[in-house]
Amino acid sequence: MRHALLLAPLFTLLLGLFGAPAATAADQALWEKSTLNQIIKRGELRVGLEAGYLPFEMRDKRGEIIGFDVDLAKLMARYMGVKVSFVNTQWDGIIPALLTDKFDILMSGMTITPERNLQVNFARPYITIGQTILLAKKHADTVKSVKDLNDPKYVIATKLGTTGDIAAKRFLGKAKLKTFETEADAALEVRNGRADAFVYDLPFNVVYIAQFKDSLVHLKEPFTKEPLGWAVRKGDPDFLNWLDHFQDQIRNDGSYDALYGKWFEGVAWLANMQGG
The missing domain is CATH 3.40.190.10 (Periplasmic binding protein-like II)
Incomplete structure (x- = not known):
């Protein structure tokens, strides 16, 4: 502790002389390209999914897309301070659609596999199934x-x-x-x-x-045993960093548990399904 106190004034002096490390031009360029930055500028989070995978994403009696992933995406948009839209996409073309910027993030109960990881990056698994x-x-x-x-x-x-x-x-x-x-x-x-x-x-x-x-x-x-993850385009560490911290936040504040209970431990929502 004593050594730390003695070194503190020296560190302060050096910081005053040389200044704090500034963000490099490369850092700034990376942020400008980040999907997260584009979402904030646009004021809209575009989410790709395939409606039909109960209880992650499916259509209710009114034809609206509902589900666990849908509620997580809405919560994600709320933390970003933007609106959310959903892009319903056939499964066999869902990764190509992400790569060609049809949407910002793929949230559709996708299992993380080495083959898929060659094409996209995944945030930390948000649920594990089998x-x-x-x-x-x-x-x-x-x-x-x-x-x-x-x-x-x-x-x-x-x-x-x-x-x-x-x-x-x-x-x-x-x-x-x-x-x-x-x-x-x-x-x-x-x-x-x-x-x-x-x-x-x-x-x-x-x-x-x-x-x-x-x-x-x-x-x-x-x-x-299969971990599911949200997929984003490669070369975007800022977006991945935000998504991982978002997961920490919603697990710590109880939001995740509440949504998990709604969609996986209860079946009340089945009455609102098409054909229900």
């Missing part, structure tokens, strides 16, 4: 895990280009795999008896089984 199985009820007595489904006699439905699709290829290579454009179409294939199981993310399957317990069984123990 793949589970919605099983046709007729197999409830014979199929107890993903290993039991790895057989040529079974047809497995997945959504094209998702981590469920990847997991099915990895763990169920002996089964017949059928891919679909949407989660709803893939799950419906099982309910209609044209597939034996649907492989997809735990949150979606939890919500789906609550509506269709008569025809499906949920093997709810995840057989993968």
Whole structure:
């Protein structure tokens, strides 16, 4: 402590003589290019997503996009002091849309993978999930895990280009795999008896089984572990820094827990869904 007190006047003297380190021209140029700076100048946060992934983003009875990611984006915009808009985008083109500046940030329940990370940067994971199985009820007595489904006699439905699709290829290579454009179409294939199981993310399957317990069984123990993250364009450390601190803030002030409880621990919002 004594040495610190003795050094303090010397540091103050040197600071007075030479001044505090100034931001370099490169720092200023980086900030000018930052998506965060552009959002503030524009007064609008543009969020890319694909409506249809319960309970992250989906449409209600009025056709409006609602969900966990949607509420997080609204909260994010409030902290930025800007308005928010949502750009609904097909999943297979959602990363290219981000890279071509169709929106500022991708918030759509995207799993962080090394392959995706080659194209975009991710903020810290905001939730961790895994793949589970919605099983046709007729197999409830014979199929107890993903290993039991790895057989040529079974047809497995997945959504094209998702981590469920990847997991099915990895763990169920002996089964017949059928891919679909949407989660709803893939799950419906099982309910209609044209597939034996649907492989997809735990949150979606939890919500789906609550509506269709008569025809499906949920093997709810995840057989993968997947962190989800918000994606931004590369070369933007200012935006990534802000997003990570935003997460710290909402976890510390209880906002995150409140939204998690609303969308994952309660199902009251299902009454407001299309077809609800």
